Amino acid sequence: MMTKDAHQAADAAPALDACGALPSAGAALRPRDVAASCGSRAYAALDLGTNNCRLLVGTPAPGGNFRVVDSFSRIVRLGEGLGATGNLSDAAMDRAVAALRNCADKLARRPVRALQAVTTEACRRAGNGAAFLARVEAETGLRLRVISAREEAELAMESCAPLLEPGDRRALLFDIGGGSTEIAWIRIHPGRQVPELIGYISVPVGVVTLSERCGPSCFTEAGFHAVVDEVAAKLAGFDAVHCIGQEIRAGGVRLMGTSGTVTTLAGVAMALPRYRRPLVDGQTLEACVADQALGDLFALGRDGLAAHPCVGPDRVDFVLPGCAVYAAIRRVWPVPRLTVADRGLREGILLRLMRADRLVGARRAAPRGWHGTA
Numbered sequence: 042m043m044t045k046d047a048h049q050a051a052d053a054a055p056a057l058d059a060c061g062a063l064p065s066a067g068a069a070l071r072p073r074d075v076a077a078s079c080g081s082r083a084y085a086a087l088d089l090g091t092n093n094c095r096l097l098v099g100t101p102a103p104g105g106n107f108r109v110v111d112s113f114s115r116i117v118r119l120g121e122g123l124g125a126t127g128n129l130s131d132a133a134m135d136r137a138v139a140a141l142r143n144c145a146d147k148l149a150r151r152p153v154r155a156l157q158a159v160t161t162e163a164c165r166r167a168g169n170g171a172a173f174l175a176r177v178e179a180e181t182g183l184r185l186r187v188i189s190a191r192e193e194a195e196l197a198m199e200s201c202a203p204l205l206e207p208g209d210r211r212a213l214l215f216d217i218g219g220g221s222t223e224i225a226w227i228r229i230h231p232g233r234q235v236p237e238l239i240g241y242i243s244v245p246v247g248v249v250t251l252s253e254r255c256g257p258s259c260f261t262e263a264g265f266h267a268v269v270d271e272v273a274a275k276l277a278g279f280d281a282v283h284c285i286g287q288e289i290r291a292g293g294v295r296l297m298g299t300s301g302t303v304t305t306l307a308g309v310a311m312a313l314p315r316y317r318r319p320l321v322d323g324q325t326l327e328a329c330v331a332d333q334a335l336g337d338l339f340a341l342g343r344d345g346l347a348a349h350p351c352v353g354p355d356r357v358d359f360v361l362p363g364c365a366v367y368a369a370i371r372r373v374w375p376v377p378r379l380t381v382a383d384r385g386l387r388e389g390i391l392l393r394l395m396r397a398d399r400l401v402g403a404r405r406a407a408p409r410g411w412h413g414t415a
Contacts, residue, residue: 083110083151084398086390087144087158089185091120091219092249092359094140097387098151101395105234111151115140116355120163120220120249129167137173138180145181155394159386160185161193162220162247190243194225196389201297201382202236204323205229210293212236213285213374216385217300217366219249219359224276224370226283242279246272248302251362259361260343268362272369280373289376296328296376299385301356302363303331307381308351310334315350322383328371331379335364 084107085098095114099107117136123129148156164170164187178184188196197216205212212227222244228237251259251268258264280286288294307321310330326334338346338360346361347354 081152081154083153084391084394085148085153085156086387086394087141087156087183087185088386088390089117089119089137089141089158089160089164090386091123091161091163091221091247092116092118093219094119094137094144095387096144096147097391098147098153099391101399105392105396107391107395111147113140113144113147115143118219118249120247122253123163123167123220124250124253127167128169129163129173134173134176138177141177141181141183145183155398157390157394158183158185159188159390161188161386162190162218162243162245165190166220166245190221190223191238191241193243193386194223194241195238196386196393197223197299198225198227198238198389199235199392200384200386200388201299202234204297204380204382205236205295207231208293209295210291211239211288212295212297213376214297214299215367215370217298217302217363218247220247221245221250222247222272222366224279226279226285240279240283242276244272244275246275246366248359248363248366251365252358256358256362259365260339265339265361265365265368268365269368269372272366273372276369276373285374289374294376295380296370296374296378297380297382298367298370299382300363302360302367303379303381304383305338305351305356305360306331306334306364306367309337309349313351318383321381323380325378325380328375328377328379331367332371335368338364 082100083098084100085096088095093114094117096112097109098111099109102108117133117140119129119133119137121130121133160174164174164185167173170187174185174187193216194214198214201214209229212229214225214227216223224242224244225238226240228239230237255264255268259268304316304321307324307326308316310326310333311320311324313320341349343357346352347357352360
């Protein structure tokens, strides 16, 4: 969880390295960085997604929180053309490597105690994904780990757990990504810090893949609703297996969204003159208010979206495809309120790294067993 004034792996605690620090389980640091990291209090998480490259560096804060000390985000569209060719394009890989080189430079200037770097759907699907990751390591020194859809869901769940409230029995968490949409069905146990993942589904539709396949048609009512129908059909089986609709009718189910789509909806619903994360993260909207914001975005058209301060020209092609996915989720699971989370994989990774380090420190500090003599 992040402190209020900041922007916001392995489950088992890994062994300490020679500096008494956690090893960089997901990425390779250059030797000079490893040496300099001894004594550092900072941790770093890097997430290379289908659409964005993001870095977050934080230091522990009281209460299991963390304070952000550095960050980086750039749209790289790594998954551009992947749906048509099955491979990452040269231009997309070049954009991603350039962004990752910036991340590596930041890490060289700010040594960290532990770093984990992950990548998701684009590299899971691409036929040349392994070759691309080898190139990344050779050119930047960063070793990215391809994580599963389940781990994606678990990390998002961990980062969003602080937004749960007393009275929540279940949570339905969705992340509309660039290449896929992850849905997590969660059980909340009172008194437990991390909730339980009951089930998850990774739907192979995201804002990049949809924008390439049917982006222009999403600006028409018929095309938009066709995407809603398609995605809703893909969610129906998951709903039936877990009886989620029945649980919603029983009450105590929180709908939570973490993605650019839902944060944009929140920014529009709140009539923000420009997007401000501290005002949006953790905000709970009435579903009818979010639906109205969706309608407002659709009515703007391409030029209006490009000019909107919560969208902009870089994201104009992705907003309505993402809104169509959200509308499908709302159709299948009509929960009356939506909790908006501007947090995700990076925050979950940082929380895991810090918790693992605390566990290791506690084990080292524990007194050894005393054995008396007869």
